[in-house]
Amino acid sequence: MYENTIELAENKLILLYIIKKIKYPISNTQLTEIVLENNLMNYFILQQYLTELISSGFMVSVENDSKINISISDIGERVLDLFIQRISPFKIQIIDEYIQNKLEKIKKEQTITADYTISENNTFIVDLKALEDTFIIMDLKMSVASKKQAQELCRKWKNNSSEIYNKIIKSLIE
Numbered sequence: 001m002y003e004n005t006i007e008l009a010e011n012k013l014i015l016l017y018i019i020k021k022i023k024y025p026i027s028n029t030q031l032t033e034i035v036l037e038n039n040l041m042n043y044f045i046l047q048q049y050l051t052e053l054i055s056s057g058f059m060v061s062v063e064n065d066s067k068i069n070i071s072i073s074d075i076g077e078r079v080l081d082l083f084i085q086r087i088s089p090f091k092i093q094i095i096d097e098y099i100q101n102k103l104e105k106i107k108k109e110q111t112i113t114a115d116y117t118i119s120e121n122n123t124f125i126v127d128l129k130a131l132e133d134t135f136i137i138m139d140l141k142m143s144v145a146s147k148k149q150a151q152e153l154c155r156k157w158k159n160n161s162s163e164i165y166n167k168i169i170k171s172l173i174e
Contacts, residue, residue, distance in 0.1 A: 006086075011041050012049050013087050014095070016058060016072055016080040021099050022106060025062050025069030030106055038094050067113075112161045114154035119143065124150035128157045130165060138165055 018034055019026065028050070035046050050070070053059040058076035062069050072080070099106075116126045123143045130137040144150050157164060 008049075009083070010086055010088070010091075011045065012053055012058075013080060013083055014040055014091060015046070015049055015053060016076050017084065017087060017092070018095055018099070019059065019070060019072040020077060020080060021095060022103070024107075025071035026106060027067065027069055031070060034095075034098060034102075038098055040091065040094075108158075108161075112158055114157040116144075116147075116150035116154060118147075126150050126153045128153070128161075130161055138168070140168075 015031070015035075018031060031050070032043065032046060035041055036043060041049075050059070053076070054061055054070070057073055058079060059070055060073050062071055111131045113129045113131075114126070116124045119125050123145055124147055126142050126144055128138070128140045128142075142153075144153065
């Protein structure tokens with residue numbers, strides 16, 4: 001029982017640590033990816049602890065533009081600061097290295113979005129967005145004839161959003 005309690009505490013502290021280390025809200029999917037790719041805990045335990053941390057006020061879920069992200073609360077930060085030494089140094093190193101290597105990708109997933117929906121006349125509406133914090137830099141919606149075109153626009157936006165944004169601005173200004 002005692003070992004389970006220590007593991008439970010460490011796992012919850014790990015989740016708090018990950019969110020604090022990233023320094024801005026992330027999605028449940030992104031948090032799950034970080035935890036599972038590093039074998040820190042299994043999916044079901046992760047989801048249980050995440051729910052418990054949110055319901056106890058150590059983490060908060062924030063809805064922004066119909067997306068729900070998770071961030072650490074002030075109470076969560078204080079608890080983490082008090083008990084960070086309970087996380088194994090090996091796990092902290094794994095998390096730090098992972099975040100250092102993947103931070104740009106994580107940020108891009110949060111700030112660049114591309115999605116499409118089918119409209120009434122069997123065309124597809126593509127919605128491309130670029131955000132900085134909560135500020136919308138660009139929100140572009142367009143109609144295309146096929147699902148393939150919609151998917152291609154989304155792929156290109158996700159891979160080259162800065163270049164595309166600059167071309168659009170340049171075209172409009174000149």
